Amino acid sequence: MLKTLRAPGASSDLAERVADPRSACASPDDLSRNIFGLLGIPVDALDFPSLLRSMDLATRAGSPFLISTPNVNFLVKSQNNRTFRESILLSDLCLADGMPLIWIAKLLRIPIHERIAGSDLFGRLKSANATGRRLRVFLLGGAEGLAATVGAKLNAKKGGLECVGVLNPGFGTIEEMSSPKIVDEINASNADLIAVFFGAEKAQVWLLHNHWRLRAPVRAQFGATIAFEAGSVRRAPPMLRSTGFEWLWRIKEEPYLWRRYWNDGRALLAMLVTCVLPLMLSERRMRNLNKLSIARSDDHGSMTLALSGAAVAAYVDGAIEQLRDALDSGKRVIVDLSNTQYIDARFFGLFLMVRKQLASRGQKLLFTGASADLRRIFRLNRFEFLLSQEV
Template sequence: MTLTNAAMSRLFNFDRNLYLIAGLPFDALDLNDVVRIIHDSAERNRSCFISTPNLNFIVSCLTDVSFRSSVLNSDISIPDGKPVVWLAKLLKLPIKERVSGANLFEQLESNQDKKIKVYFFGGLEGIAQLACQKINDRNSAMSCSGYESPGFGSIEAMSSDSSINAINESGADFLVVSLGAKKGQAWIEHNRNRIKTPIMCHLGAVINFVAGNVNRAPLFLQNLGFEWLWRIYQEPNLWKRYFNDGLHFLSLLTTKAVPYALWLRFQQKQFSGKNELNLNVTESADQSIQITLSGVCTDETILPLKQAIKKLAPFNNHFILDLNNVIHIDPAFLGTCSLLYAHCHCYGGKLQITNINNITRRIFKWNCADFLIDD
């Protein structure tokens, strides 16, 4: 089965170094890696939707399917929060640093070797205009080619032809959206096929930082992971959100992340020396692709599976992963599954994961990946 031309225009990158943490995928990239990808996308005029999940994203995506889908469908997903890095460290995953939206923006602005044009969409009335003026008053690598403060209407109301045309005609390389995380992600998802600007990202607080009406936390608070305290000091109405997120984080730690980390440490000897993955690919009568796996499917062994999916995905939207003979999986396998899940759903198909034993099912649950097997 061959996907339609519309589907072929949006291919998922199965070469990504992706890990599932608390139900969301994260790329193992540092700040310089992301800056290079942005400049490369701008030079090649290649679409790149960047998500920057933090703890609030994780908490919200546990119950909001559409919000989670926006992260799964992104081209890059980077941790904009210390709790994500702490979870990665606990599980010994190669995600070493927080890549905040504000730090990313500052790095792009300070890189004099690569010029970049930005467009601000969102924020309170007058804030986008002020941010645009301040950017253009500086002698930096960044210039602002336009802005719009669309108010607080529906996604559809903020997606008029005039708004999209203004963005497309601005010649911007980087579209910064600031509508609130859920609405901003949804707005990008709703309009990404209409937008010609190559890089799109929701960076809620950045527009306020640039405009100067909100100040960033001191560096020592950022490094300690206490930037949220400064945000509450600056915007007291945020305390309820941070309190709720903190409670959910403690729950994730005690009921999922810590039990999984302890299980990994106690079971490590059982899987040491077992580093082989075998797979067999067949096509079913309904044209679905079945990949039967056996052995260990982890970060060290997953390359053959990635290569097989990369080869087959452009022509298929229904996959079955048979785990009957799989003895161990990890967040790298779950990250690849989340990407394949997004691919299948994007093109009207389905991912089925079958023959899951009790231990494997528990690993799915510990990593908040139930959605992959409950679909």
């Protein structure tokens, strides 16, 4: 079957860990997300009202809903830490928490315009009627005493958040911090939201490790938000945050952070030179691309979708329809790239969502036929790991 699309104007261990029979109905269809692949990670293009609506729907549904907040530190860590990267790829929403990500998106013509920082999200949730009702929140982690301070502040006001529990599990391995006692205490609170204040890597892995053990539907890592809310660290003024130089203020407030920002800055500069600039040049050369068509063939155990032409945003709606049908078939999904001219950030985002859906049932997204030029596009976008699962 041939269909022409008209323009409408995991590491396996982590994937298996989150695979669960309930996952088929646990969250809305990931393919409906307006998501883009940005230098190896997914980023959703959405605004605060849309985010709050998604959180409210997840809370009412009572199904696990993991929110990740990628910033430059996330981006850098994801390049070399497969487990950390998988925690982002398997999330239900990925928010651009960092102005440099917005700048890169602009350079690559990716329509992600609004920074949604974890600290700003927490502030919105505190506001009365932010989601239409008061959310019960469990505060996990942070320096000694900070969570209790913030919990008391939340409960002293009739805002959008009610603190129903605080816990500082101290230091230890993921397994030690996931003991039945800790998980039972969190679950007994009947929280709607678990706000985690570990370091980025530990928080993400902890959340994935306990994905099906936790009862609270919405979970997210909020980083330094606990210190801002407790008043132990002052957050940068809004003007400085909007210019992208919040990191200078953070170093002033917490001098020990200079090394992290130095290392992240150097890694980001390298990605700009080796990935972003070549991608900008590649896109300018791709002016006369063919319209995308998809030929579908299937046998007893697999369904193959052969993409011919340009896999770009203008044709994504038709591709979503075809890929959704492939997923619904329950068969092994193979994407044939033999005649694909180009893949843009929107299609990389779509492939990541298909990969996520397949991972939830213990399957893998397979590719075949990628040319040398197309492999270069995968590499420049930092998605060469997708091609590790080739037929």
